[in-house]
Every structure is written in C-alpha cells, then in structure tokens.
Amino acid sequence: MVSSSTPRGIALRYSHGDDIRERIERVKEDLKEIKRFYPITISPRRAKRLYDFFDQELSALGDQPFDVYNQQEKIDYLLLKNYLERQRRELDLDCKQNEQATPLLPFAHIVVDLCEAQALGSPMEPKAAAQTLFELYVEANNLIDQITANPVQFQIGKNSAFRAANAVQSLRGHLRDWFKFYKGYDPLFDWWVESPYNSADISLERLAAFVRETLVGIEPGNENAIVGQPIGREGLLDELLAEMIPYSPEEILRIGEKEFHWCIAEMEKASRGMGHEDWHQALEEVKNDFVEPGKQIDLVRGLVQEAITFVEDHQLVTVPQIAKETWQMFMMSPERQKVNPFFLGGTSIIVSYPVGSMAHDEKLMSMRGNNIHFSRATVFHEMIPGHHLQFHYNARHKPYRKLFDTPFWIEGWSLYWEFLLWNDDRFKKTPQNRIGMLFWRLHRCARIIFSVKFHLGQMSPQECIDLLVAEVGHERATAEGEVRRSLNGDYSPLYQAGYMLGALQIFTLRQELVETGAIPEKDFHDRFLQGNRMPIELVRASMIHQPLSRDYKPSWRFYDLS
Template sequence: MPITTAFQRTILLICFFLFTCLIQAEAQPEKVAPLYEQTSEVNNIMVQYRADYGNVSRFYTIQNSPERRARLLSTVNEYISKLGELDFDQLNTGTKVDYVLFNRDLHEEEYNLQKEEKEYNAIRQWVPFADTIYTIEKRRRRGAVQDAQQIANQLNDISKKVKALQQQFNKETSISFELGKRAESTIGGLRAALKSTFDFYNGYDPLFTWWVPQPYHTLDSMLVVYADSIKTKEKSITPQKEDGSGIVGNPIGTAEIERRLKYEMIPYTPEELVAIANKEFAWCDKEMLKASREMGFGDNWKAALEKVKTAYVLPGEQPTAMLKLYDESVDFIKQHDLITLPPLAEETWRMRMMTPEQQLVNPFFTGGEEFSISYPTNTMTQDDKLMSMRGNNPHFSRATVHHELLAGHALQEFSTNRYKTYRHFETPFWIEGWSLYWEMLLWDQGFAQTPEDRIGMLFWRMHRCARIIFSLNYHTGKWTPQQCIDFLVDRVGHERANAEGEVRRSFVGGYDPLYQIAYMIGGLQIMALKRELVDSGKMTYKQFHDSFIQQNMMPIEMEGAILENKPPSKDFTTNWKFYKF
C-alpha cells in the first residue's frame, strides 16, 4: 500500500532507524574487561584459606608443637579437598593457572609440615619434657586458673632433666644441620610457651608470682645454653672445611636443589643450568673483548675493566649521578614505547643511603619503591672506601638503575599492589628475572652509548652468569665460600670486598638457595616469551610488557600459558625447555 501521508513516512523512518540500531548492537563484540578487573574462581578459596590459616597460626602460636602442626595440616588438607571440588575443565586459562599453582603451594605446605613432623620425631628424645610445657601453655590461652606450686615443681624437674640431657648430648659426635636447627627452633618454641605463660600470670596471680619466677628464670637460662650446645654439634649435609672466608652457610645438596627446581617449574638439572651459564658467559666474553679493543686495550679486558672502575664519582655525588642515569633510562624506555610507566610510580620512588653494616652484605645499591644507595661513609677504611666507589661507578650502574627502579623492581612493586593482588605465587624467577630481562632488552635496544657503558653492562651480565655457577657448585658441595669469592674476583673482575659481600649475602643473608640463579634463568625465560610473542608480531613491546607485569607473580611458564592462552592440564608438570643450546 502506497505511503500517502507525511506521518506514515515518519513512522516508517523511525522503525527503520530502530531496527538498524538493534542489528548494529548485536553485531558489536562483547566488551572485554581490562586485565586488572579480572577475577578468579580460585581466588575465593585462596582468600578463605589464608584467613583460616592465619586464624589457626595465630591461635596455635608455639612453633614445632605437635598441636600446631596437626591443626595446620588439617587446614591444608581441608583446602586441598575444597579446591578439588571445582570443575577444572570449565575454568578459563588464567583460573586454571591459579588452580595449578594454588594446588602446588598447598602440597608444598603439606610437605613442609610433614617434614617438620619427621624431624621433630627424630629430635624428640632431646626434648622429652616438651609435652609438659605445651600443656601448661595450652591452659593459659583461655585464662585457666593454674596450680602455681605444681608448675614451679614441674619447671624445677625439667631444669634437672635439661642439665642431664646436655651432658648426654655433649658426648654426641654431631647432629645433622637440619635436625640441629629443628632442635634449636623447638627449644625456642618451648621458651616462647613458658614466657607466654609467665607474662600472663606473673604480677597478677599472687600464688604464681610467689612460686614460679625463680624456677622459670632458671629453666629459661638453661634452655638457652642447651640450644647453644646443640648448635655447636651441627654438621652440614655437605661437609665444609674452614677456608679462611669466615662464611659458614648450609649447602643443601643436589637432591634438595632438584626438588626446589621442580617446584619453581625449571625443567633443567643443576648441571644443565651451569651449562647455560657457561654459554651465556662465552657470549659475554666475546662482547667484552670487542669493547676492550675499542677502548684500546686489545684483548686485555681486565685492563679495560680497571679503567672503567676508575670513572667513579666523588664522595657525596653518587645520588646525583644515579638520578641522571635514572632519567636517561626512563627517557629511553619512553622513546622506544616499551611499557606503560604510571605517573604515580614515577613520582613516588625515593632514595636512602645504605649503612656501612648493610654494605657488608649488599655492596651495590638495591631498589624497589625505595632506592638504597651503596657508597662510602666516613667510618670505612680507606681500602673499603675505594672498593665501594670503584664497584659503584656510573658505567656499572648504567646496567642496573633500570633493574632497581623503572621498569624493574619499583614498577613491580607498584603493579603487584594493584593488579590481580590475590595472586601470591612469589618466586625469584619472576621478581629478579623481570629486572634482569630489562638489562638484556636495553642492551639489545642500544642503551649503552660507549664501549665503557657496554663493559659496565657486561660486567653485570657476567656477574649473573657467575651467580649460577658459584651458587650451584656451593650447594652441591663442590666449592667452598672462598672458592666462590675467588671466582667472582678472577672471572668477573669484582673488587674483593664486594665479592666477599656478594658471597656472604648469597649464603648467610637469608636468601633462598635458588635465588641467585633466578636472575639469569628468569631473564632468559622472559626473553624466550618475548621472542614468541613480540618478535613473531603477535604483540607489540608495550602490549607484551603491560600484559606480563599485570598478571602478578608466578612461574614464567605459567605467564606464558596465560599470554598465549594455552591452558595447563590439571595434573600439570613443568616441561618448557626455554633455552636452546
């Protein structure tokens, strides 16, 4: 029927417009939430687990007590069951990664608690009085009225037992390092249980205050001496000879190194990791000779390195020199459009100066939101002052200022506090690997302006190769701390005091035994991902780097699973051979 009026034509146009809008709306792709807004079904279980574990550990506070261990173990097993109730096949890739990693961590905690129980049972003969103390502390938690005279008698009897046990123990030739540490920490827990009880009742309960103080203080002092006598008998898994270094750590042995590598999802043996380090070392040697020749020193790269070390700044000028390097590195990163640098992250990092005592363990600056500068102070000896200045010259620091600040540790801290904060799969291969990767990337991008700069950057890359070699040789019982120090001096060109500080930091500074290998190996893992995703054209540098850091901490293989959308299997085991020999 022909349209005869203006009103009908208007109605028809309106209907056509609405129909077109509907079609266009249906054709629009689903809006994807930004990465930082994504959640995970596993997150809810992880939050509940951490809350429950926190409640249990705050109530059952006495370390190594059977009661605490049994309760924590039941909590872990409860959440292993809860996690298993999820329909794994219906989860997306990121959530499958969370599942695999959380399941791994629950079983690691189970392993550690079972190991604690095994070691406790092995040293129980040396603390046969423990249950008496645990029972006293258990009654205290809910404020029970205790028999003060009975407690005093019990503590007095325990003191006599400790004296006899110490005499008996002194006849022992040795105790393994692990069992010795377990005995020490168990005695520490018993002292904490006694102190908790004493602090609760003493001065408040008249009878307790009259009966208990003297036997309590006597027993506490005897337990301190007892623990010290155990410490003198500790014997490492791998025997250590006195080598003159004064550094005594705890080599953990090949089997434990391999177990920890599996946990960190590194599918290489210690021998293969040393081979990787040697291959990377060979590349560094070749590049070092190129730079040495450009500087006019021929193949005498140590002479070229010595020249670079003398380029240190005067006392009092190091913060200014570091700020200059920082500005140059940030400008370089922005010019090459490598990653998003949030203005607040640029605004809020800060500096501090390291104390002389801290420099004994950390001879070079450290970073993050707080940038700690290592440089001589007035109390150092003349030799130590010069070694600190030489080891922190601007050419060396050019390789590491972006490692410590942006886009390294400072940006990591900024991002892990904001993106997927439920992920707590902390690993040095992600933490240090990311920062080392930026040293490699900026080298490839031409950040080194002169042969002196290249030598400075190569020094640090050689240092990371050396860390793999000396730490694995130490923990497998092949090298002493002094051999590690000499290796850093001879093979890398460290100042001796700085080499001693590095080795001391590695073995007695509280670091995980795999920490020092994580720099280079983690960096090589991320470089392998970069080749797969950026060099192939699948992502730009900025897309890759932003996506990577916004996943929060986890093994690098799992980062790859998310970024490449390759979901892991429920019974996943590591198999990524990221390094090509």
C-alpha cells in the same frame, strides 16, 4: 541479579571466577592465622595442623569445576594448586630437617607445651610450671656437659647443629613471651616461676652459644658467619617443580656455565675497547670510576630519569604518572651493607655507599662495588623499568596473585631489561658501561652455579665467596655479603638462580611473541606486568592461550642446551 538476556553460561563462569579468587584470598588469610596461632616452627601440633590444612584445601580444590573456568580462572586454579603442593613439600623438608636436629633439642617439648597450653587457654598451675622449667634448666645444662665429655656422640652435621642453635634461640624467645604473659598478673606465678624461669633462660642462651661455637665452629661474637642449610638434589627437584622449570639441577648448572662463558667472551670484547687485553684489568679500571662522597644521590637521581626517559621515548612499556613521581631514596646503613652490599629497590631505592664511620678498607670496597658503571645497570634493575614499576603494577592488577611470589617473575623481569638494554643500540653504552652491565650478568650466572652446587653439597660457603672474587671480580666484602644473603635462609633455595633463569624465560617468550609480530612490544610488557606474579611458564600459557588441564605439568624447554 542476572538479567534474563544474559546467557546462563557467562553468569555461571563469572560466579566460579569469584569463587577461585576468593578461595585464594581465604587460603592466604587462613594460613597466616594458623601460623600466627602456632608460631613455634618445630611444634608437632603446628605441623599436623598445617598438614591437615593443605590436605583439606587440595581435596576441596579438586572438587572445583575446572572445565567451566575461563583461561585466567584456570591459571588461578593452577597457581593455587601449585602453591598448596609446594607448601606441603616444604613442610615435609622442614620436618625432616627438624628431626635431624632433635638430638640437640631434648627439652623442646617443654617450651612447646607451655606456650601452646597458654595459647589454647589451658589452666596454668604455677608450682607445676616452676618444676617444668627447673627440669628444662637441668636438661639444657646436662646436654652441655654431655657434648663436652663426648662431642663425637653429637656429630649430627654442622648444618643441623646450626639449625638446632637457631631453634634454641627461637624457643628462648617464645618462652620469654609466655613468661611475660603471666608475670605480674598472678602473684603465685611470680613467687613460683620467676627464679626457675631466669635459670632456664640463661641455660638456653648458654646452650645456643655453646652449640654454635663447639659443633658449628662459629667463634663467639661472630654474627656474620655463613652456614646455610643445603636441601639436596631431591629438594632442588621439588623447588624446580614448584617454579615450573622442567630441567634437572644438573641441566640448570649447564645453563649457568654456558651463560657464564658467553659473558667472559663479551667481557674480553669490551675490555679491548678500553685498551686492555685482560678483562680483569678493565674491570679494575671500571671499579675505580666512582663518585666522590656526597655525590652518589645525584648520580642515582640522574640514572633513574635516564631510564624513565628511554623506555617512554621508545614506547617500550607503560609507566604510570604515579609510578614516576612517587619513588623515594634512602641510604643503606653500614650494618645492612654487610648483607646487602649493593642497591636494593622496590617501592623505593636503598643506596649503598660508605659512611664516615666505616673503616678505610670498607669504604674503598663499598665505593668500588658501587661505582658509576655498576650503578647504572643497578638503578634500571631496581627502579624503572625494574622492581619499582613491577610493584606499582602488582598493587593494582590482580593483587591477590602476590601470594604466588617467585624470583623467576620478580628478579627475572629486572634482569630481562638488562638483556634488552644490552641488545638495543639506541641505548648508548661506552665500553665501560658494557663492563658494568656484564659484571652483573656474569654475577647472575655465578649465582646459579654457586647456589645449586651449595644445595647439592658440592660447594661450601667459603668456596662460593672465592668463586665470586676470583671468577667474577667481586670485592671480598661484597662477595661475602652476597653469599651471606643467599645462604642464610631468608631466600628460597632457587632465589639466586631465578634472576638469570627467569630473564632467559622472558627473553625467549619475547622472541616467540614480539619478534614474530604476534604481540607489539609495549603490549607484551604491559600484559606481563598486569598478569602479576606467577611462574613464567604460566605467563606464556596466558599469552598464547594454551589449553590447560587441572593436572597440568610444566614442559616448556625455553633454553637450548645443545
């Protein structure tokens, strides 16, 4: 109950604040439940239910009393609105890409209808189900025969064919779950369905492999092929809008290229400090400075402590005691190193280093790719003050905002610290250390270039790999792992660009607020972390108390392209 001495406006404001936070948490759970109940991503019923959900939530959000919210509540409102609009646009793109793959999925409705009927509790008639599965078997085999006889008829594009092959494998998994649900429970089901199900399952497996080999060009047994799904210029514009980046894809490329040239100039300076005129030679020397087998763990532990001591001694950011004492280390498997050739971090650090079972050339490439000087920059990026510290704060300050995950905030923060440590003369750096730091910075510039050009249809995966090898100095194995991770669909299209662009945003905001004396440096970093995940433009709006409207559009030009 509100006391009689409490101003009514304040009580009202807090009640609305609770409402917007609760709305965010409810939307997260509702969306999770819908996707769990309709797990087949190519299902028309699933798409319609999601469209209805997004439209209803956006309409209801528009009825909220935006003007009575305080600044943080307005930011929550804009974050939720942006999230829902983005989810709807991504659904549009998914439906469009699914439609392009439909010539290779004429039987998809059979699996979808069977699985969704089971989820909805509709009666299942074993004899009819057996006939349906027999028809699926026949249709899948006929499709293979049609493609074999006239492959030109099915030239829908390598990317769409790859999407179709993955969809077939997914449908096969959903059909297996459907079969297991009834098997052994209904004797008539086993009698009627088991044989046609087994035939259908084999035909789907055969079709997926056939499409991958014949239409995508992936050799049998090659599980490491890189294909990807370009989203085009319009798709990139949608992604940039969602990340609140008021630049075109072409301007983003110019930023990446401008920063790339800066890195090369600095590489040449550092190389001369090592006695080399060619920075590639200096880089080779650095890459061969690695620890012996069994010593990488000690290296990492020492680097973590070095970073913690530096940021605390110079009062750069608050490092809670729990964050310092509870981090853990794990070793990355050889299989995972094919996708993640370098360290990973967060709640723990996962260290890349070769194991005895790896081939000799793979061992050398892994050791060179995780040398002492690359590792120094990587450990600070992954642990403290980077991702480990971020995740510690994320779990304790406005945790509901984790829904608004963005690489510009997550990856931008860690790379931003690489910028700061580069500029800070108190952080001791040999020329070899500088080469190691510049390698990663150059790598992040290249990520902008190859990821944007890939989605614009201007670079193939192989050309992306060649760029990293020839222009950045990657080992070919690590370059393949980086491109595979970037393009295989597990990351958002702008994820790789988010490292450098997010870092540039935070660095510019620091210049605006810290270097002018408006906010002390430690407070700036603490406030950034305590705000939790969001587009950096809204971090800026929060820190400068920028007036906001419910129809707010991004406008912050954080980088000078002149």
